[in-house]
Amino acid sequence: MSSRKIAYVDLQVNGYHGLDFNGDQLSAGSLNTACQRLKADGVAGILATITTDTLQRMTTRLARLVALREADPLVGRIIRGIHIEGPFINPNPGYVGAHPATAVQPASTDLMQRLMDAAKGLTRIVTLAPECDPCLTVTKQLARQDICVAAGHCNPTLDQLDAALDAGLSMFTHLGNGCPLQLHRHDNIIQRALSRASKLWISFIADGIHIPWPALGNYLAVTGMERAVVVTDAISAAGLGPGRYVHGGQELVVDDEGGTWSADRAHLMGSATTMPQIEANLKHKLGLGDRQIATLTSENPQRVLEQNR
Ligand SMILES: [Zn+2]
Numbered sequence: 001m002s003s004r005k006i007a008y009v010d011l012q013v014n015g016y017h018g019l020d021f022n023g024d025q026l027s028a029g030s031l032n033t034a035c036q037r038l039k040a041d042g043v044a045g046i047l048a049t050i051t052t053d054t055l056q057r058m059t060t061r062l063a064r065l066v067a068l069r070e071a072d073p074l075v076g077r078i079i080r081g082i083h084i085e086g087p088f089i090n091p092n093p094g095y096v097g098a099h100p101a102t103a104v105q106p107a108s109t110d111l112m113q114r115l116m117d118a119a120k121g122l123t124r125i126v127t128l129a130p131e132c133d134p135c136l137t138v139t140k141q142l143a144r145q146d147i148c149v150a151a152g153h154c155n156p157t158l159d160q161l162d163a164a165l166d167a168g169l170s171m172f173t174h175l176g177n178g179c180p181l182q183l184h185r186h187d188n189i190i191q192r193a194l195s196r197a198s199k200l201w202i203s204f205i206a207d208g209i210h211i212p213w214p215a216l217g218n219y220l221a222v223t224g225m226e227r228a229v230v231v232t233d234a235i236s237a238a239g240l241g242p243g244r245y246v247h248g249g250q251e252l253v254v255d256d257e258g259g260t261w262s263a264d265r266a267h268l269m270g271s272a273t274t275m276p277q278i279e280a281n282l283k284h285k286l287g288l289g290d291r292q293i294a295t296l297t298s299e300n301p302q303r304v305l306e307q308n309r
Contacts, residue, residue: 006294007044008275009301011125011203011229012083012174014049015236015247015270021048022061022248023236031068035078037239041274044298045080045305047124049233051248052086052099055111062118069122080305081124084115085173088128088138089153094180095129097153098250098262098269107133109141116147123147124305127173129154130164143168148304150203153178155189161196171201171304174233175219176211177268194222201304203229206282206296207273209259213285220286229304230278230296235260235270 015021019034038046050061062082069075086099088107096104105111107128116123125148126138132154133139142149151164152173161169172193179189193202202223204216210233211219220228232238237245237254244263245252247270251263254272262269275297282288282296 005042006275006279006290006298008042008279008297009080009305010043010046010232010234010275010297011301011304012049012085012205012231012233013038013046014051014234015238016234017239018236020236020247021065022051022053024057024061026061026064026068028068028072031065031075032072035072035075038078039074041239041276043078043275045302046078047081047083047305048079049083049085052089052103053248054103055087055105055114058084058087059114059118062115063120066118066120066122079122081122082119083125083127084119084123085127085152088112088132089178090129090132090155092155095153095155095178097178098267099153104132107138109137112138112141116145125150125171125173127152130156130169131160133164136164136167139164139167139169143170148201150201151193155179156192158192158195161192165196165199169200171203171229173203174205174210174231175202176215177205177233194219197223197227201227201229201300203231205233205271205273206230206278207232207258207271208281208285209257210268210271213281217286225292225295226300228296229300230282231301232273232275232278233270234273237272239274240272 016034017037019030091101091104127150149169150171150173235247252269260272
C-alpha cells in the first residue's frame with residue numbers, strides 16, 4: 001500500500017462485501033454497509049452496475065437502488081451514478097460473457113428510455129454492442145444526453161466501430177474481456193479497439209486474472225495513461241476471500257488467487273478484487289508509480305464522469 005492516499009473512483013461495481021446490486025434482496029442496511037466498506041477501502045465514488053436481465057427485473061432493480069440511495073446520504077455520496085451494462089450486447093458465446101444470453105436484446109430507444117427512466121437521471125455509462133444497435137439510434141440517443149456510451153461484450157467490424165465513434169461512442173468497457181478465449185490472432189476486437197485508442201476511454205479489469213500483467217502492460221503502452229481507466233468489476237464476493245457464493249442468481253467460486261469463476265469454471269464472473277489490491281498490484285507487478293496509479297484509478301474515471309467525450 002502506498003502512503004499517499006488515492007481517492008479511487010470505480011466505474012464498474014456489481015456488488016461489494018456481500019451486497020449484490022443485481023440481487024433482488026437489496027436492503028437499506030446492506031447498501032449502507034457496502035458503502036461503508038467501500039469508503040474504508042478508500043473508494044470515494046462508484047458507478048453501481050446493473051447487468052443484463054429481463055427488462056422488468058432491470059427496471060425494478062434500478063428503481064429500488066435509486067430509492068434507497070435517495071434515503072441515505074452516505075450511499076448518495078459513494079454511488080455517483082449507474083452503469084447499465086446490457087441488455088443490448090452481443091449474444092454469441094464468449095462475447096456475452098456471464099450475461100444470460102436469453103435476456104439479451106437488440107438495442108431499442110424505447111427500452112433504453114425505460115431503463116433511463118427507472119434510473120431517474122443517474123445513468124452515467126451504458127455498455128452496449130455497436131453492431132447490435134441498428135442505425136446507432138441508441139448510441140445517438142445517449143450521446144445527446146451526455147451519457148457515456150461504451151462498447152463492450154461486442155464484436156463490431158472496424159467500419160461499425162468507426163460509425164459508432166461518429167455517433168458518439170466514447171469508451172470501451174473492460175477491453176480484453178467480454179470476448180471469447182480463442183480469437184483470430186490479428187483480426188479481433190481487441191486489436192480493432194486498440195487501433196482507435198486515441199478516440200476512446202478504455203477500461204481494464206486490473207486483477208491480474210482477467211488480463212495477465214504483461215498483456216495489461218502492453219495495452220497501457222498503446223492507450224497511454226491518459227486514455228486508460230482501471231475498474232474492479234467487483235461482485236458481491238469482493239473483499240470476502242475464497243469460497244462459494246451466489247451472484248445474480250448464479251453460483252460462483254472464488255479461488256485462492258481471487259479468480260471469480262462460474263461453478264463450471266467455464267468463464268469468469270466479475271472479480272473479487274478491491275481497489276487497494278489493484279493499487280498494490282499495479283505497483284508491484286507493473287512497476288507503476290503513485291502518480292500513474294492515481295491517474296488510472298481516480299483522475300481518469302473522474303474525467304469520464306465529468307466530460308464523457
Ligand atoms: Zn462485462
